[in-house]
Amino acid sequence: MPRTTVHVCSQCGYQSAQWHGQCPGCEAWNTLVEERLAAGAGERRSGGSARGRQRLRGVGGASGTAQRAPARPLREVGSAPAPRMSTGVGELDRVLGGGLVGGSLVLLGGSPGIGKSTITNMVLGNLQQTGHRTLYVSGEESAEQVRLRAERLGPGALGVPVLAETDLDVVLDTIAAEAPQACVIDSVQTLRAAELSGAPGSVGQVREVAGRIMELAKAQGVAVILVGHVTKEGALAGPRVLEHLVDCVLQFEGERERPYRELRALKNRFGSTNEAGLFEMRQGGLVEVLDASARFVAEATRAPGSVVLAAMEGSRPLLVEVQALVAPSELEQPRRVVSGFDRNRLALVLAILSRHGRVGTGGADVFVNVVGGVRVDEPGCDLAVALAVASASCGIPLSGTPRACFGELGLTGELRWVGHPERRLEEAAKHGCGSVIAPRDSGGDACEVGTLLEALGEALPARERRPARAA
Numbered sequence: 001m002p003r004t005t006v007h008v009c010s011q012c013g014y015q016s017a018q019w020h021g022q023c024p025g026c027e028a029w030n031t032l033v034e035e036r037l038a039a040g041a042g043e044r045r046s047g048g049s050a051r052g053r054q055r056l057r058g059v060g061g062a063s064g065t066a067q068r069a070p071a072r073p074l075r076e077v078g079s080a081p082a083p084r085m086s087t088g089v090g091e092l093d094r095v096l097g098g099g100l101v102g103g104s105l106v107l108l109g110g111s112p113g114i115g116k117s118t119i120t121n122m123v124l125g126n127l128q129q130t131g132h133r134t135l136y137v138s139g140e141e142s143a144e145q146v147r148l149r150a151e152r153l154g155p156g157a158l159g160v161p162v163l164a165e166t167d168l169d170v171v172l173d174t175i176a177a178e179a180p181q182a183c184v185i186d187s188v189q190t191l192r193a194a195e196l197s198g199a200p201g202s203v204g205q206v207r208e209v210a211g212r213i214m215e216l217a218k219a220q221g222v223a224v225i226l227v228g229h230v231t232k233e234g235a236l237a238g239p240r241v242l243e244h245l246v247d248c249v250l251q252f253e254g255e256r257e258r259p260y261r262e263l264r265a266l267k268n269r270f271g272s273t274n275e276a277g278l279f280e281m282r283q284g285g286l287v288e289v290l291d292a293s294a295r296f297v298a299e300a301t302r303a304p305g306s307v308v309l310a311a312m313e314g315s316r317p318l319l320v321e322v323q324a325l326v327a328p329s330e331l332e333q334p335r336r337v338v339s340g341f342d343r344n345r346l347a348l349v350l351a352i353l354s355r356h357g358r359v360g361t362g363g364a365d366v367f368v369n370v371v372g373g374v375r376v377d378e379p380g381c382d383l384a385v386a387l388a389v390a391s392a393s394c395g396i397p398l399s400g401t402p403r404a405c406f407g408e409l410g411l412t413g414e415l416r417w418v419g420h421p422e423r424r425l426e427e428a429a430k431h432g433c434g435s436v437i438a439p440r441d442s443g444g445d446a447c448e449v450g451t452l453l454e455a456l457g458e459a460l461p462a463r464e465r466r467p468a469r470a471a
């Protein structure tokens with residue numbers, strides 16, 4: 001049987017028929033990835049078709065083998081906006097930039113149990129109900145299991161045709177025959193290309209599976225959502241290699257035990273990557289959370305250690321509660337536990353607090369939590385974390401609770417301007433958080449301060465009269 005695959009080193013391009021742990025070319029370890037030999041590759045390399053050769057000779061006998069293609073100035077290239085299919089899930093449509101685009105590939109990543117199958121089921125159900133042809137390919141669950149889930153998601157979801165299959169060729173043939181307008185592959189790590197010997201989910205397999213699905217999707221104009229798992233470290237495992245290939249990378253985040261889920265775009269060829277959508281997992285599937293700020297502010301405890309952060313989620317303002325707990329430590333190296341915020345950033349905020357805010361936490365365990373399982377990673381969160389820790393450390397609630405704030409902390413203790421202050425202030429005012437502590441030049445009727453120390457004076461006026469507990 002002729003050889004159909006080859007092992008290629010991803011570092012130096014060395015090719016070998018067998019797999020080697022160490023590349024014979026560059027001596028790097030574990031870099032050989034199995035790939036399918038392109039059909040007719042040899043033929044093309046040795047001179048192309050007779051017609052091609054003749055044409056080339058006609059234009060002056062150039063030694064190249066490829067056919068010349070005309071290049072056009074960009075202004076002559078048509079720019080019709082890509083037609084969109086609304087998924088029926090408003091938050092997802094917004095993150096995608098207005099809906100699914102025909103012929104596009106979307107990679108949806110997230111840890112197990114986060115709700116990837118649920119949301120994709122809902123999307124296909126909605127599309128099916130609005131008269132689109134759909135197909136749900138499940139490599140993980142049997143058709144019966146998919147049905148059990150769909151029963152919870154309403155009548156639309158039960159109308160979706162399902163294929164429980166892991167063989168790539170069967171899946172491709174089915175897509176070609178059914179000609180769906182939208183198709184979900186759940187998950188890309190479970191499909192297997194028969195030509196490659198690697199296990200499903202290996203880099204070679206995942207690349208091959210996605211590459212061939214993409215060819216078909218582009219040719220037929222199918223909008224494909226590829227579901228992918230992420231590793232414990234939070235990176236898209238295996239599918240990481242697909243990030244370049246696909247048009248859009250969506251990440252589903254949140255904690256399994258908590259009901260809130262956040263959907264973010266990490267890459268989007270058809271829209272912004274700033275958008276994020278918020279969902280809640282309920283009995284009947286994922287429900288969009290449209291009044292998140294109101295909910296988080298109402299839930300804020302207003303106790304020592306609680307602060308409302310006026311954050312930006314993409315282009316949308318969002319008020320979230322940041323909580324801190326500072327307790328004497330019994331460990332030589334006190335604990336720094338953080339959820340929903342960057343751990344290194346916490347270390348920095350604690351250092352600035354102790355150096356420029358006279359709040360020492362050296363001998364104490366510090367816990368910081370962004371309530372509701374929401375993750376905030378924008379520079380505007382620094383001040384909220386600092387005020388929450390300071391308030392927890394001296395056991396005094398912030399003045400005028402629920403007190404909102406935002407701003408980035410500089411290494412010299414200054415409070416720095418952050419983007420969209422007017423939208424943050426507007427949102428805070430709308431939800432009853434008056435007198436927001438904000439950096440200078442934020443405008444509106446914010447309580448503007450220039451340094452961390454001034455912010456602490458505003459938020460914890462009583463602190464000056466009491467010694468810090470955990471210093």
Ligand code: TYD
Pocket residue numbers: 110111112113114115116117118119149152153281282283284285286
């Ligand atoms: P699932 O979508 O299967 O997660 P993933 O495909 O990302 O691994 O579902 C995750 C969890 O959601 C599962 O533990 C059950 C729960 N769930 C609900 O709470 N309500 C529902 O309506 C559905 C369908 C699932």
Ligand code: MG
Pocket residue numbers: 116117118140186
């Ligand atoms: Mg699943």
